[in-house]
């Protein structure tokens with residue numbers, strides 16, 4: 001049985017991924033900041049005989065390494081790590097470059113950029129024991145510098161996802177035995193997706209989960225270090 005570990009599983013795309021991987025016969029190690037209050041996640045895991053969710057705050061190294069210790073007690077290996085947890089700036093989606101709040105930007109970078117770096121580091125021993133050896137960093141089309149437009153001013157969040165794309169490259173250069181990619185999940189109907197105030201996101205959580213699972217299953221060595229669309233095509237940096 002293949003094992004997948006997902007961060008930020010309490011709601012949104014992370015919870016959608018949990019449900020999709022459970023449906024497809026994987027062992028799912030679901031992690032989130034506060035497993036006690038994540039009621040939908042809790043019932044999904046209990047009803048499908050999956051391990052209980054593990055507490056993991058991607059903005060805290062203590063929490064990340066403690067979670068890695070806990071996880072190593074319940075599984076021998078991890079095939080796929082999905083760094084999904086992410087946050088937007090407090091004034092998202094109106095976040096001009098002039099006037100960025102330093103503390104808030106640090107919170108966003110700590111979660112969206114340093115989080116995936118440290119989570120990957122902490123789970124590397126288990127990933128190296130897995131067969132698939134895949135790390136997926138959930139990025140965003142708004143992290144494409146080529147695609148930046150003056151009509152979409154979300155400085156902090158977009159910069160954090162552009163940085164995540166670069167982080168993905170360097171992880172891939174260093175972790176040559178793994179496939180490391182950044183994937184943009186499309187515009188999905190989640191709390192964050194709806195906060196863009198641009199209308200209703202076209203993609204459902206379950207639809208995004210299905211497409212992501214398929215693309216992640218089809219990843220090959222030559223994809224490593226690239227920024228991909230939800231369908232697996234190369235996306236413009």
Ligand code: NDP
Pocket residue numbers: 007008009010011012013014032033034056057058059084085086087111138139140141184185186187188189190191192193194201
């Ligand atoms: P949501 O806001 O719906 O969910 C975010 C998830 O991340 C929650 O489970 C939240 O947990 C978790 N999270 C936030 N901070 C932390 C942390 N420090 N440690 C652990 N978990 C944390 O967002 P989405 O589901 O939409 O987003 C998931 C990913 O997809 C993000 O990386 C986002 O940037 C990306 N994305 C989303 C798009 C969309 O259209 N929705 C488009 C492009 C990219 P908690 O419940 O504890 O707050």
